[in-house]
Amino acid sequence: xxxxxxxxxxxxxxxLSSCYIDGVGWGHFSKDFHSSYPMKANGRLTVESxxxxxxISGWDQDTVDVSGSKFGxxxxxxxxxxxxxxxxxxxxxxRVPRPSIGRNEGARFVIKIPRDAIVDxxxxxxxxxxxxxxxxxxxxxxxxxxxxxxxxxxGLDAQTSNSxxxxxxxxxxxxxxxxxxxxxxxxxxxxxxxxTSNAGIQADLRSDRPVRVETSNGPVELTFPPHFSNDVRxxxxxxxxxxxxxxxxxxxxxARTSNSAITSDFEVRAHGEISKNHLDGAIGSGGPLIxxxxxxxxxxxxxx
Numbered sequence: 001x002x003x004x005x006x007x008x009x010x011x012x013x014x015x016l017s018s019c020y021i022d023g024v025g026w027g028h029f030s031k032d033f034h035s036s037y038p039m040k041a042n043g044r045l046t047v048e049s050x051x052x053x054x055x056i057s058g059w060d061q062d063t064v065d066v067s068g069s070k071f072g073x074x075x076x077x078x079x080x081x082x083x084x085x086x087x088x089x090x091x092x093x094x095r096v097p098r099p100s101i102g103r104n105e106g107a108r109f110v111i112k113i114p115r116d117a118i119v120d121x122x123x124x125x126x127x128x129x130x131x132x133x134x135x136x137x138x139x140x141x142x143x144x145x146x147x148x149x150x151x152x153x154x155g156l157d158a159q160t161s162n163s164x165x166x167x168x169x170x171x172x173x174x175x176x177x178x179x180x181x182x183x184x185x186x187x188x189x190x191x192x193x194x195x196t197s198n199a200g201i202q203a204d205l206r207s208d209r210p211v212r213v214e215t216s217n218g219p220v221e222l223t224f225p226p227h228f229s230n231d232v233r234x235x236x237x238x239x240x241x242x243x244x245x246x247x248x249x250x251x252x253x254x255a256r257t258s259n260s261a262i263t264s265d266f267e268v269r270a271h272g273e274i275s276k277n278h279l280d281g282a283i284g285s286g287g288p289l290i291x292x293x294x295x296x297x298x299x300x301x302x303x304x
Contacts, residue, residue, distance in 0.1 A: 051106025058115035058133025240297040244304040250284035264301040
């Protein structure tokens with residue numbers, strides 16, 4: 001049976017307190033909350049909030065534990081901010097409706113979920129999203145806040161603006177988009193599609209899956225695993241491109257730059273146009289396409 005909980009009303013399940021928070025730009029007054037709900041190991045979590053961070057981590061209990069604080073410019077506004085929780089054994093959905101005339105209000109969440117629970121959709125604004133453990137496919141979206149994901153299994157779609165995306169040990173295909181923030185992926189076992197601007201992209205790849213990255217005014221640095229054999233497309237402007245490739249790789253190369261040079265640790269059997277800043281050819285016996293394009297900076301192919 002599904003139950004709908006209204007945080008300001010169901011006081012019996014909450015631990016509430018009020019305090020003055022010094023130096024918080026969004027509001028000076030807050031009210032804490034805490035509640036928990038049973039969930040199956042493969043249940044789903046959805047969070048829709050605003051003006052506050054969302055932190056989610058897995059634990060070895062079949063329970064969703066929700067804590068955090070509401071805040072606002074006055075105590076009454078903090079008290080009256082709604083948090084709606086629709087809970088069943090199969091899913092927990094948390095929504096914070098934005099007041100029609102409210103200003104400088106919001107909510108911060110710290111949530112624990114069963115370790116194999118599916119993280120469905122997490123959205124907030126002006127704050128970060130942090131996720132550790134859990135299963136996808138997941139959609140994470142913030143504005144003006146960073147996104148950090150660690151030890152995650154399944155597809156991931158992460159979007160933010162004016163901040164960074166950091167991924168560590170993600171086993172699944174990744175789409176990452178930021179504006180004005182770097183994208184960093186470490187131990188990524190899946191395909192990567194990443195775009196940003198005015199920042200760099202760095203990734204340590206652990207699987208034989210396609211890679212497509214694009215940025216402006218930032219460098220790109222990619223490290224590939226042994227026996228990698230798939231398409232790679234990299235485009236940047238005013239930033240260098242560095243690829244660390246495995247020994248014995250077979251690929252077709254199409255590299256373009258302007259006002260700089262292309263260097264390679266690998267022998268390239270050139271065909272077509274050959275110059276300091278244009279290089280088309282085959283590495284090894286040829287194979288998937290490695291297509292690289294930049295301006296005002298160099299391209300380096302290194303042995304890892």
